[in-house]
Amino acid sequence: MMRDDYVQPIVSPVVWPAERPKAYDVMVVGAGFAGAVMAERLAAGSGKRVLVVDRRPHVAGNAFDHLDATDILIHRYGPHIFHTNSREIVDYLSRFTAWRPYAHRVLASVDGMQVPIPINRTTLNALYGLDLASDVDAAAYLASRAEPVDTVRTSADVVVSAVGRELYEKFFRGYTRKQWGVDPSELDKSVASRVPTRTNTDDRYFTDSFQAMPAEGYTRMFERMLDYPNIDLLLGVDYAEAREAYSHDSLVFTGPIDEYFDYRFGRLPYRSLRFQHETVDRDKFQDVAVVNYPSEDIPYTRITEYKHLTGQVSTKTSISYEYPSVEGDPCYPIPRPENQALFKRYEALALAEPNVVFVGRLATYRYYNMDQVVGQALATYRRLSAPKSGNVRPATVIERKQVVYSE
């Protein structure tokens, strides 16, 4: 087994600080989807001089992918599958990448078998030795097991009311407790609602109209987005350091909103992950890109085999084990009412912050997929660059605006 120890070079050499201008129109904190879209739009769409700063030594944020020591393209921060129903978002990203069509499929390791998740008719037939032949049969079977809940409020309610307690315990309870560190009964219904229940045999994880992977990987796509004359890139540098060194008229912040305000009201809880990347000396490790392990006896939640996502051919294969953790980079905002209430207090500060916009999963404390973050950033840019009625200034002026995206 080999450990990943090789990182592809990033697009622009990082020169700190001598060879840069000292003044920018906009500083963008974060080179993930939120930051890269905002930077590209402000530079290419509005002619702004933009400095993008990220404390990580690479672009692409959590979507960062790179070749490992065996030249297999892996995702440093876990499997990222692009899926959306928005033509606008696909068209925008398609300026920077071609696509490899890919339909994501996931199996769950349950009762010594690997069966489709989301639960579908095949799952039920395999697990219980049934012969449910139609959607109607499967729906009737699930209805006989479901435990109706008056008000569906929590993630436990969502699943128990759809498939009953036994299937909930097999597929959801352990996985969720590992993933979030809390019981599904204490987690907002929006979390488990991400995973549907099916009565047909569709075993795709997502049903969006567009499902694909960037043909040369996410990092290459980000490199193209940021490769623009008006955009400078500063990697491996924290905002706290950069903000003193480079003057800027306005700021786009895509990091954690509580960090921006020095945790004034206390920390917003985030869930983190630790990834154990390995390469194994055989050409295939598992049947699909991701196998979930819901049992609490197993410390990781899932194993990803990257070649399924990329279509790469190699005599070896690279995989990663995903261990949820409290410590580490913030990965997931935790959807619970009290966390949302705390976020709202920070949001009020954000709305009053002059010349700063907050965009992205961490800055708006939302459990967003990549396409949603792209959509949020495009909408934010549109709002910033829209002419105000009766305003005779150029449409692109963004000084003195106080904008926070809200749905």
Ligand code: FAD
């Ligand atoms: P990020 O990608 O987190 O970027 C924020 C950047 O800001 C980071 O690079 C960070 O280093 C930088 N930063 C923060 N604070 C500072 C600071 N003070 N100074 C300098 N830099 C700073 N979405 C999908 O659509 N499909 C998937 O399959 C999918 N899988 C996922 C799997 C995992 C394990 C995780 C965690 C997320 C997944 N997502 C997926 C969600 C996806 O990662 C996010 O929607 C998206 O990456 C968010 O982009 P962002 O720019 O908001 O945040």
Ligand code: UDP
């Ligand atoms: N989930 C589960 N078992 C599974 C898959 C998902 O319990 O096999 C729950 C779990 O709480 C997870 C949530 O559903 O966090 C959302 O799943 P999704 O695959 O969307 O999570 P992500 O890809 O965002 O980590």
